[in-house]
Amino acid sequence: SDPGLVARARAAKAALGDRLFVLGHHYQRDEVIQFADVTGDSFKLAREAAARPHAEYIVFCGVHFMAESADILTSDDQRVVLPDLAAGCSMADMATFDQVEECWEALEDAGIADDVVPITYMNSSADIKAFCGRNGGAVCTSSNARKALEWAFQRGRKVLFLPDQHLGRNTAVLEMDMGLDDCVVYNPHRPNGGLTAQQLADAKMILWRGHCSVHGRFTPECVDDVRQRIPGVNVLVHPECRHEVVTKADHVGSTEYIIRKLREAPAGSAWAIGTELNLVKRLAQEFPDKQITFLDRTVCYCSTMNRIDLPHLVWALESLAAGQVVNQITVDADTAHWAKVALDRMLALP
Ligand code: 13P
Ligand code: SF4
Numbered sequence: 431s432d433p434g435l436v437a438r439a440r441a442a443k444a445a446l447g448d449r450l451f452v453l454g455h456h457y458q459r460d461e462v463i464q465f466a467d468v469t470g471d472s473f474k475l476a477r478e479a480a481a482r483p484h485a486e487y488i489v490f491c492g493v494h495f496m497a498e499s500a501d502i503l504t505s506d507d508q509r510v511v512l513p514d515l516a517a518g519c520s521m522a523d524m525a526t527f528d529q530v531e532e533c534w535e536a537l538e539d540a541g542i543a544d545d546v547v548p549i550t551y552m553n554s555s556a557d558i559k560a561f562c563g564r565n566g567g568a569v570c571t572s573s574n575a576r577k578a579l580e581w582a583f584q585r586g587r588k589v590l591f592l593p594d595q596h597l598g599r600n601t602a603v604l605e606m607d608m609g610l611d612d613c614v615v616y617n618p619h620r621p622n623g624g625l626t627a628q629q630l631a632d633a634k635m636i637l638w639r640g641h642c643s644v645h646g647r648f649t650p651e652c653v654d655d656v657r658q659r660i661p662g663v664n665v666l667v668h669p670e671c672r673h674e675v676v677t678k679a680d681h682v683g684s685t686e687y688i689i690r691k692l693r694e695a696p697a698g699s700a701w702a703i704g705t706e707l708n709l710v711k712r713l714a715q716e717f718p719d720k721q722i723t724f725l726d727r728t729v730c731y732c733s734t735m736n737r738i739d740l741p742h743l744v745w746a747l748e749s750l751a752a753g754q755v756v757n758q759i760t761v762d763a764d765t766a767h768w769a770k771v772a773l774d775r776m777l778a779l780p
Contacts, residue, residue, distance in 0.1 A: 563771035593640030667704030
């Protein structure tokens with residue numbers, strides 16, 4: 431990365447000292463991640479944000495929903511900054527508050543809303559998290575989805591899982607002894623989600639029709655292909671991948687899990703990784719004694735994660751050092767209250 435910008439980022443960080451804390455998601459670019467005080471998956475970063483009561487500024491190198499969650503979990507006098515406001519998440523955008531309200535009305539009309547506990551993946555806007563908080567539900571991440579579902583099924587007979595159908599299905603079927611026929615997909619663009627009252631009554635998991643376009647690129651053929659190319663390869667994928675991919679893989683887990691798995695792997699072992707490319711490239715550099723390849727043959731970055739680049743980070747840090755708070759992410763008090771209820775339920779899972 432540009433040495434001039436690196437020096438400026440260092441100087442601004444030094445000037446801010448303990449007033450600043452920089453969080454970096456594993457999908458961030460190398461040029462950005464080098465300035466993170468802590469790196470992690472969504473769950474770890476939420477906990478880290480909550481554990482920094484003395485930092486005046488939290489600069490979040492990640493995407494919008496993560497910065498919102500950090501704002502919700504920190505105190506009112508702490509400021510959360512997202513270096514580029516265009517760093518959103520296409521999956522989070524697939525569930526809007528109005529659509530989810532409409533869905534809930536459909537469940538009420540079908541007479542089943544009282545049986546349903548709403549669980550939202552962290553990758554959702556603050557108002558969806560607040561919706562879950564208000565309606566007896568919780569947030570989950572890819573590292574605690576099973577525990578969140580176990581919690582939910584102690585409280586209700588059905589779960590509405592938002593917005594990632596794949597994480598919901600993969601967790602239900604692979605970790606909770608449910609079958610594919612226990613799951614139905616609610617399509618927010620169709621009346622009643624495209625489901626009959628009977629289908630809603632029979633389902634245990636009502637999966638929102640959302641997905642990650644980055645992880646959606648991995649196909650079962652990618653797995654077959656890599657197994658042919660590299661005999662004995664271990665296939666390790668993120669649970670945002672499609673069910674047909676996950677069932678063909680050897681291991682599945684969050685970004686933090688993927689890193690741990692590779693750290694523990696014996697030297698000389700071969701791994702094909704199905705997750706975002708910045709992370710996979712970094713892992714290949716970090717563990718040169720293991721053969722680490724990307725599961726797909728084409729390139730697949732998360733374009734919104736990549737919006738946070740060194741120029742944006744330098745701009746944010748230098749602005750803060752000059753006393754100007756830019757790109758602050760704030761969640762209104764009522765939304766924040768109920769979203770925190772849902773987030774706290776997640777943080778309290780065993
Ligand atoms: P985790 O880091 O929680 O595994 O999530 C991956 C992701 O897609 C974040 O957007
Ligand atoms: Fe959203 Fe997928 Fe990017 Fe994660 S990788 S931020 S789920 S678009």
